[in-house]
Amino acid sequence: MAWLVMIASLILVTWIVSLFTILILSFFPFTNLRAAPLRKRNNVLLVIAHPDDESMFFTPTINFLTSRRHNVQVLCLSIGDADGKGNIRKKELFQACVALKVPMQQVKIVNHPDLQVLDGFGKVWNHSLLANIIEEQITSHCINMIITFDNYGVSGHCNHRDVHYGSFSHVSSKLLYDTLQKDIDVWELVSTNILRKYSGPIDIWLTMIWAMLHSSGTIQYLVNEHPRRSYCAMAQHASQWVCQSMNFVNEKGDRDE
Numbered sequence: 374m375a376w377l378v379m380i381a382s383l384i385l386v387t388w389i390v391s392l393f394t395i396l397i398l399s400f401f402p403f404t405n406l407r408a409a410p411l412r413k414r415n416n417v418l419l420v421i422a423h424p425d426d427e428s429m430f431f432t433p434t435i436n437f438l439t440s441r442r443h444n445v446q447v448l449c450l451s452i453g454d455a456d457g458k459g460n461i462r463k464k465e466l467f468q469a470c471v472a473l474k475v476p477m478q479q480v481k482i483v484n485h486p487d488l489q490v491l492d493g494f495g496k497v498w499n500h501s502l503l504a505n506i507i508e509e510q511i512t513s514h515c516i517n518m519i520i521t522f523d524n525y526g527v528s529g530h531c532n533h534r535d536v537h538y539g540s541f542s543h544v545s546s547k548l549l550y551d552t553l554q555k556d557i558d559v560w561e562l563v564s565t566n567i568l569r570k571y572s573g574p575i576d577i578w579l580t581m582i583w584a585m586l587h588s589s590g591t592i593q594y595l596v597n598e599h600p601r602r603s604y605c606a607m608a609q610h611a612s613q614w615v616c617q618s619m620n621f622v623n624e625k626g627d628r629d630e
């Protein structure tokens with residue numbers, strides 16, 4: 374019994390120390406930024422699948438970018454009309470972006486019939502269609518950095534994965550592939566396994582070590598510097614409160630090139 378208490382105490386102490394480490398990192402500007410492209414100002418395109426993806430998954434990233442005056446454009450590839458709440462969710466996305474210091478005019482929400490009707494798990498979006506939409510946005514806004522999901526899409530949602538493949542696959546669009554060969558940095562949000570995802574602040578250690586092992590800066594972790602903004606952004610998505618938790622704040626944004 375004594376060893377059980379010892380293990381529980383150790384976990385508790387580690388959890389508290391980890392939480393304080395994250396808080397300290399969030400109060401002091403990030404100093405260990407090794408990725409050179411992030412040190413200059415960029416025209417950044419954040420590509421997401423649904424209204425609320427920006428608040429659920431990318432707020433540490435958006436807060437980092439807006440605080441350093443990068444020009445952030447948000448491209449949402451659907452209005453999330455699976456439950457018939459598409460128009461409400463559109464407004465919520467605009468309001469959330471304003472809370473995250475991204476002006477409404479820099480948010481584009483695609484309302485394409487092929488992307489709305491098929492919204493939801495198990496429905497695949499056409500990657501070539503996505504690629505064409507993304508390519509148009511890149512050229513019209515002189516984008517030099519793209520940020521989106523990795524090939525698992527954090528939650529495994531098929532639309533998140535579609536966005537990844539639509540963004541990066543040269544099979545989807547030769548035009549987009551040619552565009553990406555130009556001087557454009559591409560970052561993706563790294564999905565973690567369920568153990569890491571729900572280990573709370575303790576995961577900060579593994580994340581830091583993992584990033585340090587990639588001395589070239591191809592893996593970068595970001596601690597949320599403005600968690601209050603993130604809460605405000607998530608609070609705008611009232612139509613989704615039933616099925617979402619508020620545990621996104623202070624999750625790190627691991628990104629891989």
Ligand SMILES: [Zn+2]
Nearest residue numbers: 422423426530
């Ligand atoms: Zn989503």
